[in-house]
Amino acid sequence: MATVQIDMEAVKLAARKLEAGKLVAFPTETVYGLGGDAENAAAIADIYTAKGRPANHPVIVHVAPEADISYWAADVPAEARALIKAFWPGPLTLILKRAAHVPAAASGGQDSIGVRCPSHPVAQALLREFKGGKGGVAGPSANKFGHVSPTTAEHVRDEFGSDADSLVDYVLDGGASEVGIESTIVDLSRVATHGAVLLRPGQISVDQIAAVLGVAPRSPDAAAPRASGTLDAHYAPRTPVAQVPAEQLADTVKKLADAGYKAAVIYRTIPITASHAFMAMSLDADQYAHDLYAALRDMDHRNADVILVEATPSTSAWQGINDRLRRAAFDSTGILSRLFAS
Structure with missing residues (x-):
């Protein structure tokens, strides 16, 4: 992506706020996320409240490039490791079996968890600073639920305003998002019985995934995990x-x-x-x-x-x-x- 200046003082401030249980909007290469500590159930609850998001609609956990994926997932199949090697850091979210110690709130109460490693340098700096790189930031898009996702810090401010009562404590500016639409989501939580399943398309295409796995991901079935941004109505402006x-x-x-x-x-x-x-x-x-x-x-x-x-x-x-x-x-x-x- 284009060269991005990293304001480390702003990054450190954002990390400290996250560690204190506050909500921070942060840039990624896809869209801006509304971040909270993924291991803090109260912070996750605040994300849902701020967005007006249904409590059973899961969020995605963002991790640093050096993160141990097995900390978040009870099982990391070979297919997941192949996709991680090919596309991380980048706009790909993997749905895996959730580790028992990870709050169920992050997955909408499901036994799965969505994890990705963003490529945006400011996001990476934040994730490395937050809990010394050992934490995860739960981060759905930084907008009211169902609305058009934000791709600039100004979009976030327009969405949540400057109201002193807003749960959004800080907006970390990283310029315009390079990709502009949310990550591709692939379910591998049932890979032994269902194979890889594409829950949401994104910049990383079906053809690219198939080239890595040797087979194209399937379409979702009725029992597929719920995933972020997959409701029929979403990403909508107020005008029809x-x-x-x-x-x-x-x-x-x-x-x-x-x-x-x-x-x-x-x-x-x-x-x-x-x-x-x-x-x-x-x-x-x-x-x-x-x-x-x-x-x-x-x-x-x-x-x-x-x-x-x-x-x-x-x-x-x-x-x-x-x-x-x-x-x-x-x-x-x-x-x-x-x-x-x-």
Whole structure:
């Protein structure tokens, strides 16, 4: 990633706050996390309260590069070690059997635990400073539950404000997140019976995972562990979202305008500049992911009636992006039909 200046005084302050049971928002290469001591049940409870997150929805434990993964997991299968060697530090979360001493609160009461090692240098500095590198930081995205994830410190501040009563004690600034969407999540807690299971796609693709394991991860089954960011509705701005094929985008904007509605448009291939608001996005999947949440946040502040997103390719490289867009639009299903009919 781009060179990031590390303010060690800020890092040390953040680590001390975490050690005192406080909540600290911190940067990772994916999105900003809302961190608390993963072994402090009260701190984890504060994370859920601050986010308005259901108590049965697990968080991810972030660990330093030198961490002993077996401290957190009761079993670390060969498949996990292969993926760790290939992709850590990086945007990959592994779901493993939870070690008995790790609070169940971190996994939403399940017998599994999500663990990852971020590659962001500020996150690594924090994890090495916190408990001398021996601890873990439980860190879901630093936003209200279900909202668009933050990719800058300013997004975090916008989300939680400067209210003195906020449970977010400190925001550690590390610049803009490089990846821009949350980590890929692979379940290996049942690998002996179910193999590897992809719970959430991200920048690390199915093809990359298959290249390491020799077989593609399976799709989730009904008994798969609950995992962070996998509810049908998630990552959503307050303005309704609809995905539209490129060839229908201009006509949809016109029909909305004729009906008296304002559209904010996020497009890739066909410039749509006659809309109420618009933003051009990259044709490259990695750059698109980097910009996606910032674009959704921007369009959400344009006082539009709907955000139209040009449909993206269905290839493996776009799987994580399509997953986020599908969840962002889930609660808005049928919005165009309703607007046209009103």
